Structures are given as structure tokens and as C-alpha cells.
Amino acid sequence: MTLSESLLIIVALIATSAFFSLAEICLAAARRLRLRQMADEGDARAEKVLLLQEKPGHYFTVVQIGLNAVAILGGVVGDGALSPYFAAALQHWVSPENAQHIAFVLSFLTIIAVFLVFADLFPKRWGMNAPEQLAVRLVGPMQFLITALKPVVWLFTQSTDLLFKMLGMPTQREEQITSADILAMTEAGARAGVLAEREHRVIANVFELDTRMVSSVMTPRDRVIWFHKDEPEQVLRARIVAEPFSAYPVCEDDIDHVLGYVDAKDMFQRVLGGQPLSFDQGLPLRKALVIPDRISLTEVLEQFRQAHEDFAIVVNEYSLVVGVITLNDVMSTVMGDLVPPMDEEQQIVRRDDNSWLIDGVTPIQDVCRALSIDAMPQMDEYETLAGFLMFMLRRVPRRTDTVKWAGFTFEVMDVDSHRIDQVLASRPALSASGVPLSATAAQAGAGSSGSETPSA
Structure with missing residues (x-):
């Protein structure tokens, strides 16, 4: 077999392996919601992909048969095609016996590298970028292969199903979408610019209705x-x-x-x-x-x-x-x-970049959102800012009482008959590098004092 014939066979094996790799990743990565939308728009191929996702056993069996067969043939053909040429080139520097061993290693590494890039990494990354569009294009050829290899596919599928049953594992994928999944998708859409930040906030607020009393x-x-x-x-x-x-x-x-x-x-x-x-x-x-x-x-x-x-x-x-x-x-x-409130009074008023005047009855979720605080301690124990202060102080707060949390200082400004009217939330001003100005000043003062020399 000449070098050109061997290289042609290797290219054909790479293309075949890339096809199976692409088919594998597309079916796994294709989103059911997007496929359902495509099916509702009249694409019959999307409906076939949905059916294969529900019972993917035969599909992945064909993929693995193809990938393993190509890998074996690629190793055999690649070794015979490239080793003699590597050996002939190396005989000028090493002995013929050592040249054969080194040529085998170089041929093996070359074939592995070529297959890894062109038959595995490239098609899988391509498939992850557009899984639904590619899945509907490949479903026809894959169904043909499933039918052509039906006896072999049945044998391997039954063996795999038996192993799943012995281990007590489910044989079908359960597609469950939780509120966390939806919030994650909307957050990703907001970061990508597909979804406006205000729209993302509205969706998140809808899911908060289940947890807010x-x-x-x-x-x-x-x-x-x-x-x-x-x-x-x-x-x-x-x-x-x-x-x-x-x-x-x-x-x-x-x-x-x-x-x-x-x-x-x-x-x-x-x-x-x-x-x-x-x-x-x-x-x-x-x-x-x-x-x-x-x-x-x-x-x-x-x-x-x-x-x-x-x-x-x-x-x-x-x-x-x-x-x-x-x-x-x-x-x-x-x-x-x-949606503006019925009255004109605002519960959270921003005074400047580092201070807010907040009504004591403001929901603690709104406080966290306005101040960009991830969470308060044991938030299930209270519902308002006043409740947070009482929880932290373990008593009814008085005027000028302060609580520090997450870099903020919450100071009680006004109390009316044991009810907290106004709270001042403040944080240290930040320098251009993001360091609190008080810390920067302290560091500068420490540096200047350390540089002084005692007088005689």
C-alpha cells in the first residue's frame, strides 16, 4: 500500500470518527425545550431527536461501535503507513533496530494527535456550539445505521440494559427543570446581553414569591x-x-x-x-x-x-x-x-455612593438587593430590617445602636414607641483600587511614621 493510499484511508477514518463524535455530543447536548420548539414549528427531524433522547440506548451503541472500529483500524493503518518512512529517516542517526522502535513510537503519537484533534476535539466543540441544528441533520444517517446494524445493536443494548438493572440504575433519562435551572439560564442570558437586567430581575422576583411571606x-x-x-x-x-x-x-x-x-x-x-x-x-x-x-x-x-x-x-x-x-x-x-407604590414614601433612599436611609419595616430581601449583600445571618428568623437588628442585638434596639455585617454599618437613627423608623446603612468609602480609604490612610500614616528618624 502506497503512502497516498494509506493517507487517504486515514483521512476517511478521521472523517468517520468525527461523524460519530459529532453525533454523540449533539444528542447529549441538545436542549429538549429548543427541540420541542423546532418540532412545533414543523421540523419533523426534531421530533425524531426527541424520541432518541428518551431511549438513547441503540443510538449510543452504534456510536460506540463506530468509534471503536475506527480507532482499531486507524492504529493498524497508521502504523503500517507511517512507520517505514520514519524509520528510513531515522537510520541516518541511529541503528536500524532503534530506528524501527522510535519510528513505531512517532507513528503512534502522530496518529493519536491527528485523531485527537480532527476526530474528537474539533467535532465535539463544534457540536457543543450548535447541538440542536446538527442533531437534526445527523438523525437521518444515524437511524439508517441503527437499522443496518440492528442485530449487533440489539445484542450490545440488551447486555448494557442487563448491567443497568443489576446495578439498580435507570435506563431512561428524566428531564426535570427546576426553578434553579431557569434562574441559571436567565442569569446567563442577562450576562450575554440577550436578556435585559430588569427582565432578569422580574423573573427572579417571581420565584421569590414562594419564599416570601x-x-x-x-x-x-x-x-x-x-x-x-x-x-x-x-x-x-x-x-x-x-x-x-x-x-x-x-x-x-x-x-x-x-x-x-x-x-x-x-x-x-x-x-x-x-x-x-x-x-x-x-x-x-x-x-x-x-x-x-x-x-x-x-x-x-x-x-x-x-x-x-x-x-x-x-x-x-x-x-x-x-x-x-x-x-x-x-x-x-x-x-x-x-410598579410604583401607592404612597410617595420610599423605603430605601440612597443618600450617596456609600450610605442609604432605610425604613425599619423594609423587607430584608429588598435590603440585600439594594446593598448587593448575598445573605443575612439566619434570614428565616425575621422578615424586615428591624427584625434583623433585633435578632443581632437580642433586644429592642435603641437610638444610635449599631450592627455591622458584610462591610456595612447599620445605625438606628429614629425609634418611635419601640418601633424602628429609620436606619442608616453605610460602608467605608473605597479608593480607586477598591481599598477602603480609611485603611489606605492608616497604611500611609504607618509608612510615614516608620520613615522618620529620631532627632538627636
Whole structure:
């Protein structure tokens, strides 16, 4: 066999091995969601790839038969094709016997290197870049080979399935997508610029609804504006002007005895129609939806949907009112600054690059997001910034109390009847190199003092 014939055979074996390597990596890396989308768009080949992914035994058996056969033939042909030429070239420097041994090693390494690059690394990297597009192109030839080699494929597949059963391992791949998988994909899309950062934040907020409790976003009890059922019209009008909201609880004696709620739209219509704002003169009192304070925001949305309501009273295990929540509160959690709050007061106000003024009832998740803190200690023990301070201090905080965490100093600025109103979160200013300026100044001072020489 001449050198040109041997090289032609080697090229054909490399192409065959590359085909099987590409077929292997494409089927493994192809995403089912993308294949399903292609199948729904009318690509019948994508449906075939999906079926092969569900039962890939015969497919991978053919791949391994092809790869191993090519590897064996490549070694035989490559040794016979290149060894004589290497030996002839080496005989000028070493003995013929040593030349044969060295030629065998060089021929072996050359064939391995060529096959590794052109038959393995290159096709697999190509397949990882576009697995779905290549998988649908190769599914036809692979199905032909599966049919042509059916007896051999059946024998090896049955042997492999028997081994899986003996080891108690599943023979089919289970395709399960978790919320962590979706968040990872959206984060990768945001980093690649395919998904806007705000869209990524909205998706992440949706999955937070399962872990955030209703008490983290509700209006707390001491901030709820409620009406007494016997209050005169002048008082109602003054209260609405001073505290405009979308709905107001209506109580009998105190806030723990809720009779229902009045919608601001009903009151507005009566004012425009010249009708009196009085509950004993026709002002409609709606039945209030009552929900417990230990349910998640996802469950709140479901109860809103079932009751066809957008306002609810939140009670604790002792049937005491702890706050109220609206659909807008929940949507503000999902959409962030895309949905403005009903009132103008902001819970987190950035004063400068290194300090924030934060309301004590701000949800701790929002604090972590605003300050870019990964996590607080034992976050399941509290829900607000005030709860974090109480947890860390192990007592009710007083004015000027401070807590340090993750490079931030949280200082209590204002306390009203044991309730934390304002907290100042600050961090040391950073130099251009990212080092705190205080540390830089300290280092400079230490350096200057060390350079001084004592006077005589």
C-alpha cells in the first residue's frame, strides 16, 4: 500500500470518527425545550431527536461501535503507513533496530494527535456550539445505521440494559427543570446581553414569591388607616384627603373587629354623584378577604384569584389584625420599580455612593438587593430590617445602636414607641483600587511614621 493510499484511508477514518463524535455530543447536548420548539414549528427531524433522547440506548451503541472500529483500524493503518518512512529517516542517526522502535513510537503519537484533534476535539466543540441544528441533520444517517446494524445493536443494548438493572440504575433519562435551572439560564442570558437586567430581575422576583411571606410586604398594623362605621362624613373626607389609599378597612370598635372594607372608587363615585359618604346612607361596605400571616405571596395571589379581590386583611394565629395587603403590594414585589407604590414614601433612599436611609419595616430581601449583600445571618428568623437588628442585638434596639455585617454599618437613627423608623446603612468609602480609604490612610500614616528618624 502506497503512502497516498494509506493517507487517504486515514483521512476517511478521521472523517468517520468525527461523524460519530459529532453525533454523540449533539444528542447529549441538545436542549429538549429548543427541540420541542423546532418540532412545533414543523421540523419533523426534531421530533425524531426527541424520541432518541428518551431511549438513547441503540443510538449510543452504534456510536460506540463506530468509534471503536475506527480507532482499531486507524492504529493498524497508521502504523503500517507511517512507520517505514520514519524509520528510513531515522537510520541516518541511529541503528536500524532503534530506528524501527522510535519510528513505531512517532507513528503512534502522530496518529493519536491527528485523531485527537480532527476526530474528537474539533467535532465535539463544534457540536457543543450548535447541538440542536446538527442533531437534526445527523438523525437521518444515524437511524439508517441503527437499522443496518440492528442485530449487533440489539445484542450490545440488551447486555448494557442487563448491567443497568443489576446495578439498580435507570435506563431512561428524566428531564426535570427546576426553578434553579431557569434562574441559571436567565442569569446567563442577562450576562450575554440577550436578556435585559430588569427582565432578569422580574423573573427572579417571581420565584421569590414562594419564599416570601405576606408579612414581608403588607402594610403593618400601626400604619393601617381604618374607618369607624359610625364616623361622620366630615371625618371620612378629611381622612381620605390626608391619607389617600385604594381601600380602607371599616371596623366597629377597634381594628381587630373588622366589618369589611370600603373601596375608594365607590367613595369617589358617590362624591361625584352628590351622594353622602355615610355607611348608614348607602355607602357600600364590601366583605373583606381575611388571610393568615404565615402564607407565601404565591398563596396570596391564589386567594386573590379565587375570591376575585385585590384587598385583604392579614391576621395572626390569635385572630388579631397585623396588617393589610393589596394586589399592588404583591405586584410591586414582582415588578420592582416598574410598579410604583401607592404612597410617595420610599423605603430605601440612597443618600450617596456609600450610605442609604432605610425604613425599619423594609423587607430584608429588598435590603440585600439594594446593598448587593448575598445573605443575612439566619434570614428565616425575621422578615424586615428591624427584625434583623433585633435578632443581632437580642433586644429592642435603641437610638444610635449599631450592627455591622458584610462591610456595612447599620445605625438606628429614629425609634418611635419601640418601633424602628429609620436606619442608616453605610460602608467605608473605597479608593480607586477598591481599598477602603480609611485603611489606605492608616497604611500611609504607618509608612510615614516608620520613615522618620529620631532627632538627636
